[in-house]
Structures are given as C-alpha cells and as structure tokens.
Amino acid sequence: MDNLFNYSILFFGGKGGVGKSTSSSAFALTAAEKGKRTLLVSTDPAHNLSDLFDSTIGDERKQLTENLWGMEISSEKQSKRYINQVKDNLKGLIKSHMAEEVNRQIDMAAVSPGSEEAALFDRLVQIVLEEKEHFDIIVFDTAPTGHTVRLLSLPEMMEAWIEGMLQRRQSINENYSQWLNDGEPVDDPIYRVLMNRKDRFSQARKVLMDNKRTAYIYVLMPEKLPVAETKRALQMLEKANLKVNALIVNKCLPEHAGDSIFIEKRRKQEKAYIQQIKEEFSGRQKIFLPLLEEDISSRKALENIKNEFHYPTMKIM
Template identity: 55%
Template sequence: MTIDRVKILDKRVLFVGGKGGVGKSTSASAIAMAASKLGKRVLLVSTDPAHNLSDLFHTRLKGEPKEVVRNLFVMEINPEKESERYIANVKKNLEGQVRATMIEEVHRQIDMAKTSPGADEAALFDRVTSLVLEELDRFDLLIFDTAPTGHTLRLVSLPEMMGVWMDGMLERRRKTNEHYTQLLNDGEPVEDPIYQTLQARRDKFRRVREILLDSSMTGFLFVLNPERLPIEEAKRGVETLRQHDIPVLGIIINKILPDSVDGTFFQKRKEQQLVYIEEIKRSFRKLPMVRMELLEEDISTLAHLEMVAGRWSSLME
C-alpha cells in the first residue's frame, strides 16, 4: 500500500519526522518540491537546529520564507533566536500591566526563565503555531522538517498541555478578578488586560490544536531506515502520536539497498534489510508505506533532489 495523492496533496499541514540521520530533510524537501511542481504553493519549514535545508537548496535561509524554485518557499527556524523573540514579546505584553516599581524585577525573572528547561521548545511552538495560523491563507501546503523524534513529539503535544495549563491560569485569574470586584469595585467588572492576553493565547492554542487533530488537514510522516534503532524509535513515536490523537499519515522506508547491489558485504546487508522490512510491515501494518531506494550518490545538488522529487510526483499524481 502506498501513500496516494489524496493523503498528501489534499493535506494542508504535513510533519516529517524520525530519528536523526534517516533522511527527514531530504524526504521533506523532495515532497515539497514534488507538490510545488504539481501546482501547489508550498512552504517548507525546518525546525531542526541542524538546518540541512540551506545545504540542500544551496542558498542561505533565514527565519522568513524564501522562494527557492517556483511555488516552493523555504525557511529555517533558529530556536535560540525564537527564544529571544518570544521573551521580548512577553516583556512587551507586560508593559503597562505591571507597576513601574516592579517592572525591573519582572524582567529579571523573565530573563531567568529563558534558560529554564523547555524554554526553547515553548518559543519554537509559539513560532510554529503562528506559522500554521497565519500562513495557511498564503500557502496550499505547509511542510515541517522536524528535529529528531523526541523533540518533535514534545512539540506537537504542546497544544494539549499548554491548553490545560492556560485553562488553569485563566480560572485562577477569573477568581481573583471576582474577588476584587466584590471588595473594591462595588460589583462592577474589573477590566483586566492580563486576563484578556491569557484568553487570546488560549484561543490561539485551541485553534492550532483543532488543526493538528483534523486528519483531513494534517498528517505526520515517519521516516526510518530498515535498521533496529530507527524502527524502535518510530514505534514509540507512532504510539505517542496516537495517544494525543494526532493523525499519522504513513511511513517512509528510506535508504533501501537496490536489488542490483553485488558483493558479499552488500548481499549480507541486503538480507538483513529484508528482515527489518518484514518487521516494519508487521509493526506498521495499518499504515501506508513508501519505499525509497538508496541512491548511488549523496543528494547534494538540486538535480539530485529533483530526481527524488520525480519519484514522489509519480506517487502523488
């Protein structure tokens, strides 16, 4: 069973993930190029700090979309810069909402939070959220070339966790406002810009969560090689996504040795790969799969990438 046109070209948001080194960036780039050649306006986004897209497309990429071929725009998100931008926005949102005598201490606490565990992920999630909500009007398809599996799973599960956390904050803030209304404001509602800011962010998380959970709009592709460690990581990843109700679109089995290989060494590797491919079929039997052979050369030029994209085009048409 293959991944057909309906399950790729009719999506609006596609995540491509897997263990490091399995070929996520190449797969995401080839799919993006194929979709653009079939008439889709595509935005390809890298959230992987390794930033392989600049090398694949032989151009310098930044944090804003850049057209690299017709209808294909590419950008790379820098987690450190996003964290700095995120902290700056938090400080800006607090302007006028905190007493002047407290602002210096508040800024100090926020700067300390920047180095806490998960700060970069929260900033990255905020950027991805904004891209999903803002760029769907400009592009037919958003493709995210993600970091290795563990980081990606935390990222895509954040809308659910952040939503619950925001609900708790909003409830506490609402009770505080009711208390002040009764004691200090003669029963008149208290105008609270902090509550309004929290509500706006909660609505933002809710909207992006609805998109991520909508199987008609969103899909997650796992890339793996026919080797034990990538298979085990993909198993855990698929199960985690299912627990969060995030739709898994299919599996890409990458770097398969072709039948034409010769020599004792390669034949032994080929036999081992066949065993692992059978294991992949059993483990992911309910998911569509695409098999991609190992090429004779590295995918180091646009011509190489277009060759792989041609294979994807034939699968999508």
C-alpha cells in the same frame, strides 16, 4: 503517495540521520511542480534546507522555485523574540519600581528547560494559523523524534495550563471587584492576553488534530534502531490522538546493487527489517525509497529523490 498531496499541512519526523530533510524537501518540490503553492518549514536545529537549496534561508519565508518557499526556524531566536514579547505585554501592567525585578525573573525563565520548545511552538502556531491562508500545502521538516513528539503534544498541555491560569485570574478579579470596585467587573489586560493565547492554541490544536487537513509522515531506515524508535514515537503520538498516516522507508538497497558477499549480507538483514516494518506498522501507507549512489546534499542531487515521488518506480505498500 498522491493522496498525501490532498493535505494542507504535513509533518515529516523521525530519528536523526534517516533522511527527513531530503524526504520533506523532495515532497515539497514535487507539490510545487504539481502547481501547489508550497511552504517548506524546518524546525530542526540542524537545518539542512539552506544546503540542499544552495540558498540562505532564514526565519522569514524565501522563494526557492516558482511555487516553493522555504523557512528555517531558529529556536534560540524564537526564544529571545518570545521573551521580548512577554516583556512588552507586561509594560503598563506593573508598577515601574517592580519592572526591573519582573524582567529579571522573565530572563531567568528564558533559560529554563522547555522555554525554547514553548517559543518554537508559539511560532509554529503562528505559521499554522496565518501562513495557511497563503499556501496550498505547508510541509514541516521537524527535529528528531523525541523533540517532535513533545512539540506536537504541546497544544493540549499549553491549553490546559492557560485554562488553569485563567480560572485563577478570574477568581482574583472577582474578589477585587467585590472588595474594591463596588461589584463592577474589572478590565484585566492580563486576562485578555491569556484568553487570546488560549483561543490561538485552541485553533491550532483543531488544525493539528484534523486528520482531513493534517498528515504525519515518519521517515526511517530498515535498521534496528530507527525501527524501534519509530515504534515508540507512533505509540506516543497515538496517546496524544495523533495518527501517523504514512512511513517512508529510506535507503533501501536497489535490485542492481550487486551480489557480493557484503551486499548479500546487508540485503538479508534489510529483508528481515522490512518484513518487521510491514508487520508492526500494518494499516499505514509505506513508501520505500532506494539508497542512491551519491549523497543528497544539493538541489541537483535532490532531483533524484524527487523523481521517486513522481514515477511508478517507487514501491508503495
């Protein structure tokens, strides 16, 4: 596990309910105790950080411990902020009598499928590019698998989309220059805005694709559905040239769980899935965390998981 602390950005993903928030929070706490300035960011709509740390955490970073800060990103709020930013960028670029209709079209686009993901990605880019200057490690507690895969696949798609818009805009500017501006280049504020966004997406993509700086950890349980979903997610991420560095197999039955008929049946089933995990995900670091006696629903309870990241009781294969 120690090698994961050498990365500057880590994404924790997985199926809903497998323990992403507890795993990422425990990791972030451990990093902070190692003396690393750590930022823990939740992009999951079902935010759990505030409950785990018994503190109100919002869109701006809030200090939780000596070296740990937290942030919960609301996709709805980001979408509204994103739309307002677009409107501000267009002020002065369009005629006043068109402003009302343009704003109406923008508001309609705001409720279209994918708008919140685009806004969330915009915020993620901002965090990756700006907050990394202030922290040693940034840990992302991401939404369930499908959302995470789409989010992490956006840099390449957004960059290609903007590149297409830039080419069309450049063609319009060249025609305008030839027809109405005596061949002199025109100053196009929209082109400058697009170029700036393209540069930012390109920078973010380089960071997210850099396997020396960014790591991806997937959390699952030794059960059929989480194993199957993890397999699909890893295949999708590999197509996007994103490699998952490690798997956290959560809620494994501890040796001292007992020997009742119920426990033995569960243990037999679990053993089969653990063997499947070892075979299907060979070549990746695997961290096995035990099922605990109590729910992990507070900072105090989180200490039990955090200790598993500190001490050799954790099985690493």
